[in-house]
Amino acid sequence: DVKVTQSSRYLVKRTGEKVFLECVQDMDHENMFWYRQDPGLGLRLIYFSYDVKMKEKGDIPEGYSVSREKKERFSLILESASTNQTSMYLCASSHPILYTADTQYFGPGTRLTVL
Amino acid sequence: EDKVVQSPLSLVVHEGDTVTLNCSYEVTNFRSLLWYKQEKKAPTFLFMLTSSGIEKKSGRLSSILDKKELFSILNITATQTGDSAVYLCAVVIGYGGATNKLIFGTGTLLAVQP
DSSP states (O other): OOOEEESOSEEEEOTTOOEEEEEEESSOOSEEEEEEEETTTEEEEEEEESSTTOOEEOSOOTTOEEEEEETTEEEEEESSOOGGGOEEEEEEEEOOSGGGGGOOEEOOOEEEEEO | OOEEEEEOSEEEEETTOOEEEEEEEEOSSEEEEEEEEESSSSOEEEEEEOSTTOOEEETTEEEEEETTTTEEEEEEOSOOGGGOEEEEEEEEESSSGGGOEEEEOOOEEEEEEO
16 A cells, blocks of 8 residues: 655644655655645645656745655755645655556645644 | 636535535646545545546445546445545646646535434
């Protein structure tokens, strides 16, 4: 079974703090993704990566950066957290072979609250 | 602008009822449509649909895609309280591999009462 894990289930930070969200997958997937999920807005793509050290902006990259130093690990960084970044953050991974690439497997999510 | 719209936004039914959830889309470079079930955790994959008219089935759940009318439905028969969840529809767009992207709908919240 594919396993995607995220470093924290719940996180509370203060405005202006630097925040790291870690995601690790154990299925040797090339593609990894970070989403945020907000009520009424669904899942929105922040950044994705299709290889080590490669990254692409998603739909809402502002205020975020990412790091992919190893294939299995994809980190989301909030350089200076703000209250409007309070959200549920979901990491996903997929394998780029034929249509298998379309199926993304999700981690359990990190609920981040910025005070 | 690519968009995926789900309806209804929420639904309350009784155990044993049959429900139909809708997902319509307007996107460029359609590749496939995915259904996920999300309880109080990460979305779990249900179905991937790529061809029109071919029903995918898993137990009491089934789904079908109409690429001409640009929609999909998810049916759940003989609902149980364990079916209570948010059901997410996502459309994959792109040219394959690294360029693929998922566009999610806002989800349908299903509550099944005993």
